[in-house]
Amino acid sequence: MNFKSLLAASVLSTLSLGQAQAADYVIDTAAVHASINFRIKHLGYSWLTGRFDQFSGGFAFDAEAPADSSVQVEIDTASVNSNNAERDIHLRSGDFLDVGKFPKASFTSTSMAVTGESAVVTGDLTLHGVTREITLNADFLGGGKDPWGGVRAGFTATTTLTLADFGMTYNLGPASATIEMQLNIEGVKK
């Protein structure tokens, strides 16, 4: 392969990546068939759960070539909801998400290792102004025609984040240094 074709190939792959980011499935936040949930240990005694109510995104998915899939999600950090208004004020403050300064968190996948119906999704998560590479463990749940004339596909994915990795160092105790994220994503094909 000479330099020219190498260049052409890299341009092509950039283009297809760009296309993938544009996504042929839109995450169905409109009818709320998607959620971004989290759980974190409270004192090490129980699980505290919450979610982000506002987010958007899409994914590219082809059942024939699942390894070419990509996903992109943007979260409104101010929409954090742990079902306790006073705690949510605290979560939005400078001690945690600092939503005034960092109103958005985003995830963009960079590669995909598919095994059967599962995949390890590697990508960049930007949270609290810090961008780090993370991996998600994703499972394909199903896809196909919906009863209303559309085509849908859905996934669930989990990952564990260390709060300090993203510059959130408020001391919640040793059992609460990490937080588990769960994404339930249903997309409607454009």
Add this chain to the structure above:
Amino acid sequence: MKSTDQGYGLPARLLHWGMAIAILAMFGLGVWMRTLSYYSTWYHRAPDIHKSIGIILLLALCLRFIWHLLDHRPDDSYLKSSERKISALVHHGFYLLLAALMAAGYLIATLDGHVISVFGWADVPALYQQKGLEDWAGLIHEWLAYALMALVVLHAAAALKHHFVDRDKTLQRMIRSNPK
């Protein structure tokens, strides 16, 4: 019981000084409790006390306003008309600011449907629920608290000025019922 031309009656003075001490303590408590770490034994206790005293202060404010309407006003004809106007403005400002401050504080705690337990004696229900407004309620509560403290400084400075500079009975009236 009622105030006279010479000075304020016992109920008016008790309400004034009781609320003055409580309000200053509440400001300090409010600022301090936000600095507590999660593992402080006061992390939950301090806000619980703050909310409980807040509800009691709200009742005291209502009581005081009613008493203010019923009570006799001490004679203030010795003041300049401009002083009377400014003092009326500051005093009404106190009622308005306190009412708004307490309403905002109440909303912070109850917008999500939680009740306020007043020292475990009684639960104050959430009358208005609108999750998502808690950040606004918090900001408004904070700014009104600072505005209130500015008014307190103005009020105290005016009282001291009347006492030490003008050497009149303005401050004395709030200390004893029949100042010389």
